[in-house]
Amino acid sequence: MDEKTVYDHLRESGFSRRDFMKFCGLLSGMMGLEFLPAAKLLGAAAGPSAAELVAGALKSKPRVPVIWLELQDCAGCTEAVSRSQSPSLVNLVLNKITVDYQETLMAAAGFQAEAARREAMARYKGQYVLVVEGSPSVDADGVFCVIGGKSGLDILRETAADAAAVIAVGNCAAFGGLPKAKPNPTGARAVSEIIADKPIINIPGCPAIPEVTTGTIAHFLIMGALPATDGLKRPVTFYGHTIHDHCLRRPFYDAGKFVERFDDKEARAGYCLYKMGCKGPTTYNACPSLKWEKGLSYPVQSGHPCLGCSEPDFWDGGGFYKGQSAPVEQPTIAAAGISAGVGVALGAVLAGANSVKKRKAGKPGASGPDESAK
Amino acid sequence: MDWTTILRFFRGPFFVVSLLIFIGGMTYRLVRVLLLGWSRDRVKSRGSKAMGVLKSYAKGVLVLPFIPWVKRTFGNNALTYLAGGLFHLSLLTVVVFGTPHMLVWKSLLGFGWPTLPFPVIDWLSAVGIIALVLLLINRLTHPVLKLITRAPLWLNWILVFLPFVTGYAMTHHLCLRYEVFFSLHMIAVDLLLIWIPFGRISHFLFYFFSRTIHGAQAGKRAVNP
Numbered sequence: 018m019d020e021k022t023v024y025d026h027l028r029e030s031g032f033s034r035r036d037f038m039k040f041c042g043l044l045s046g047m048m049g050l051e052f053l054p055a056a057k058l059l060g061a062a063a064g065p066s067a068a069e070l071v072a073g074a075l076k077s078k079p080r081v082p083v084i085w086l087e088l089q090d091c092a093g094c095t096e097a098v099s100r101s102q103s104p105s106l107v108n109l110v111l112n113k114i115t116v117d118y119q120e121t122l123m124a125a126a127g128f129q130a131e132a133a134r135r136e137a138m139a140r141y142k143g144q145y146v147l148v149v150e151g152s153p154s155v156d157a158d159g160v161f162c163v164i165g166g167k168s169g170l171d172i173l174r175e176t177a178a179d180a181a182a183v184i185a186v187g188n189c190a191a192f193g194g195l196p197k198a199k200p201n202p203t204g205a206r207a208v209s210e211i212i213a214d215k216p217i218i219n220i221p222g223c224p225a226i227p228e229v230t231t232g233t234i235a236h237f238l239i240m241g242a243l244p245a246t247d248g249l250k251r252p253v254t255f256y257g258h259t260i261h262d263h264c265l266r267r268p269f270y271d272a273g274k275f276v277e278r279f280d281d282k283e284a285r286a287g288y289c290l291y292k293m294g295c296k297g298p299t300t301y302n303a304c305p306s307l308k309w310e311k312g313l314s315y316p317v318q319s320g321h322p323c324l325g326c327s328e329p330d331f332w333d334g335g336g337f338y339k340g341q342s343a344p345v346e347q348p349t350i351a352a353a354g355i356s357a358g359v360g361v362a363l364g365a366v367l368a369g370a371n372s373v374k375k376r377k378a379g380k381p382g383a384s385g386p387d388e389s390a391k
Numbered sequence: 392m393d394w395t396t397i398l399r400f401f402r403g404p405f406f407v408v409s410l411l412i413f414i415g416g417m418t419y420r421l422v423r424v425l426l427l428g429w430s431r432d433r434v435k436s437r438g439s440k441a442m443g444v445l446k447s448y449a450k451g452v453l454v455l456p457f458i459p460w461v462k463r464t465f466g467n468n469a470l471t472y473l474a475g476g477l478f479h480l481s482l483l484t485v486v487v488f489g490t491p492h493m494l495v496w497k498s499l500l501g502f503g504w505p506t507l508p509f510p511v512i513d514w515l516s517a518v519g520i521i522a523l524v525l526l527l528i529n530r531l532t533h534p535v536l537k538l539i540t541r542a543p544l545w546l547n548w549i550l551v552f553l554p555f556v557t558g559y560a561m562t563h564h565l566c567l568r569y570e571v572f573f574s575l576h577m578i579a580v581d582l583l584l585i586w587i588p589f590g591r592i593s594h595f596l597f598y599f600f601s602r603t604i605h606g607a608q609a610g611k612r613a614v615n616p
Contacts (some may be wrong), residue, residue: 054604097449248393248394249393249395259569262564269507270507271508271510273490273506273507273508273509273511274507275490275506291490291494292490292494292503298569299395299398299569299570299573328395329393329395329396330395330396330399334399334484335402335403336406339494339498339499340491340494340495340498341494342490342491342492342494342495342500343494343495343497344402344403344406344407344495344498344499345399345402345403345406346402346403346404346406346407346411347407347410347498347499348411348414350429352407352411353410353411353414356411356412356414356418357414357415357418359415359417359419360414360415360416360417360419360420360421360422361416361418361419361422363419363420363422364418364419364420364422364423364426365422365426367423368422368426368427369426372426372428384400
C-alpha cells in the first residue's frame with residue numbers, strides 16, 4: 018500500500034491548509050457526518066467537529082486504491098463523473114486520490130490496460146475498492162460482454178475476489194438497468210446478484226450523481242467502511258428522501274397546479290410535472306439537493322419529469338410519460354372483452370337454467386312450493 | 392423481496408387480474424339481474440315515466456343530500472345518514488377528482504379531466520375515514536344492525552376502509568416508507584376490485600337501476616318518487 022496519506026497527496030497537488038480544511042468541511046457536510054452513527058463511533062460526539070474528524074482521517078490514512086470496471090454500460094456514469102464541474106471533490110477523489118484502473122479514463126489500452134488491472138489487484142490485494150459500472154451478463158457464459166478475451170462476468174468475479182468492498186455505480190450495475198429491460202436478451206443481472214460475499218453498496222442513477230459516487234468512496238476512505246444503506250443497498254445519506262420530498266415544484270403539486278403538455282403555459286410557469294409522468298414520489302435520490310453542474314439544475318427543475326432512474330427496473334415501469342400512479346400494466350381490450358364475455362355467458366347460462374327450473378316447477382304435476390301450497 | 396418489486400406486482404399483473412375479475416363479475420351480476428325477466432305492463436300509464444325518472448334522480452342528487460329530514464332514515468338515525476352521505480361524497484370526490492386517481496382513469500380510458508387541489512382531497516379523505524369509523528361504531532353498538540351484520544358486511548367495511556387509510560398514510564408519509572404504503576394501498580384496491588362483484592358494494596351499479604325503475608313506476612302512476 019502507498020505509504021503517503023491522502024493529506025500528503027493533496028499537499029503535493031498544491032493544496033494549502035485552508036483548501037484542505039474547506040475540502041474536509043465539504044466532505045463531511047456532503048456525507049451528513051453530523052448525523053451518522055459511524056461519526057459518533059469515530060469520536061465526533063466526544064468533541065471534534067465532523068470536519069475535524071474528516072481532516073484527522075485524511076491526515077492519517079493512506080489513499081484507498083480504486084479499480085473501476087465497465088461492463089454492459091454506456092460509460093454515462095464515468096462521463097458524469099469526469100465532466101462534473103463540482104469543486105474539488107470529484108477531481109480530487111477520483112483523479113488525485115484513488116483511481117488506479119478506469120478503462121475509459123486511463124491512457125493505457127488493450128493488453129497494457131489489462132496488465133495494469135492485474136498489477137493493481139496484486140499490489141493492493143484485499144485493500145482496494147471495486148467500482149462496477151454496467152451490468153454483468155450471465156447468459157451464454159457472459160459472451161455478450163467480453164473484454165480482452167475474457168467475459169465481463171469472469172473479470173467481475175476475479176476482481177471482486179480480492180476487493181475490500183464493491184460499489185455498484187449506476188442503475189445498470191445496481192439493478193441491471195437498461196440491459197436488463199425486457200426482454201433482457203443478454204441475461205443482465207445486478208452486481209449484487211453475482212457478488213454475494215463482499216460488502217456491497219448500490220449507487221443507482223442513470224447516470225449516478227457524481228458527488229454521490231465520490232462521496233461514497235470518500236466515506237469508505239474516511240470511515241474504513243461503507244455507509245449505512247436502505248433495503249436496496251443504497252446509502253441513506255443520499256437516498257433517504259424521494260425527489261418529491263424535496264422538489265422545488267412541490268407547492269404546485271399541493272395546490273393542484275399541473276403541467277398538462279410540455280409546451281403549455283403551465284409548463285412555462287414551472288408548475289408540477291406529476292401529470293406528465295413524474296416518478297418523483299416513488300424515487301429516492303439526492304437530485305433536488307445536490308443537483309448537477311455545480312448545483313445548477315436537475316431534470317425536474319429543467320422542466321422534465323423524473324424518470325425514476327434510481328429505482329429497480331425503471332425501464333419497465335409502465336412508460337416514462339404515463340402517470341406515476343397509473344397501473345404498470347392495463348388489461349387489453351381483448352382481455353376485457355373476453356372477461357365480460359365470460360360474465361355474460363355464465364350469467365345467461367345460469368339465468369337460462371333458472372328459468373327452465375322455474376318453468377318446470379310451474380307445470381301441473383311438478384313438485385314445488387307452489388304445488389304443495391295448492 | 393423488496394417493496395418496489397411488491398409494488399410493481401400489485402400495480403401490474405395482479406391489478407390486471409383483479410380488474411378482469413371485476414369486469415367479468417360485474418357483467419355476470421348485470422346479466423343475472425337483466426334476465427330475471429320483466430313482467431308485462433298491462434296498466435295504462437297515468438303520467439310520464441321519463442319525468443318520473445328525472446324527478447327520482449333530482450330527488451337523489453338535490454333533495455336528499457341537502458334536505459335530509461324528508462327521509463325517515465334521517466329521523467331514525469341521523470348519524471348513519473350523515474356519515475353515510477359524507478362517506479359517499481368523500482369516496483366519489485377522491486376517486487374521481489384526486490389527481491393520482493384521475494391518472495389511473497386516464498391510463499385506462501385514454502382521457503383525463505381537471506382535478507381538485509391536494510388539500511381538498513386530503514380533507515375529504517379524512518372525512519371519509521372518520522365517517523367509516525363512525526359507521527363501524529354504529530354497527531357495533533346498534534342492536535339490530537349487530538344482529539343482521541354477517542361476515543360479508545364486515546368484509547365490505549374492511550375492504551373499503553383499507554384503501555382509504557393506506558392512501559391517506561401514503562400521502563402523509565406516516566410511519567412507513569412511501570412505497571410500502573403504496574404497495575399496501577394497491578393490495579387493498581386490488582382485493583376490493585375482486586370482492587365488489589361478490590358483495591353489496593355492487594350497489595354502485597344497481598343503485599342506478601333501482602332509481603330508474605322506481606322513478607319510472609312512480610312517473611307512470613303520477614306520484615312523486
